Amino acid sequence: QVQLVESGGGLVQPGGSLRLSCAASEVIFTFYRMGWYRQAPGKQRELVAHITSGGTTNYADSVKGRFTISRDNAKNTVYLQMNSLRSEDTAVYYCCAARFNIAVVDYWGQGTQVTVSS
Secondary structure, eight states: OOOEEEEOOEEEOTTOOEEEEEEEOHHHHHHSEEEEEEEOTTSOOEEEEEEOTTOOEEEOTTTTTTEEEEEETTTTEEEEEEOSOOGGGOEEEEEEEESSOTTSOSEEOOOEEEEEOO
């Protein structure tokens, strides 16, 4: 049973923008912390941003001021708006859900490729 469905990746030029979406089941969306990790080739997966069920957000230093995570409770969907994209943002982005601690992920999305290149 698929719990998290991602969309929105693609190819964008440096300085451009993309918005990722992650649709979740209602139970997960209501009770879980939602977040985005990314993994670049040859690197470890890193936490990019996360948001609690109450709407509190947290960001990696590398994306602060450029990325915004948000949630639409009516659509059970979490978004990652990515602006001022850089080549180093190139990675596979994974939506995730964690019941208590975002470092201990209970559910993963399938991943979506984001490529920043001219």
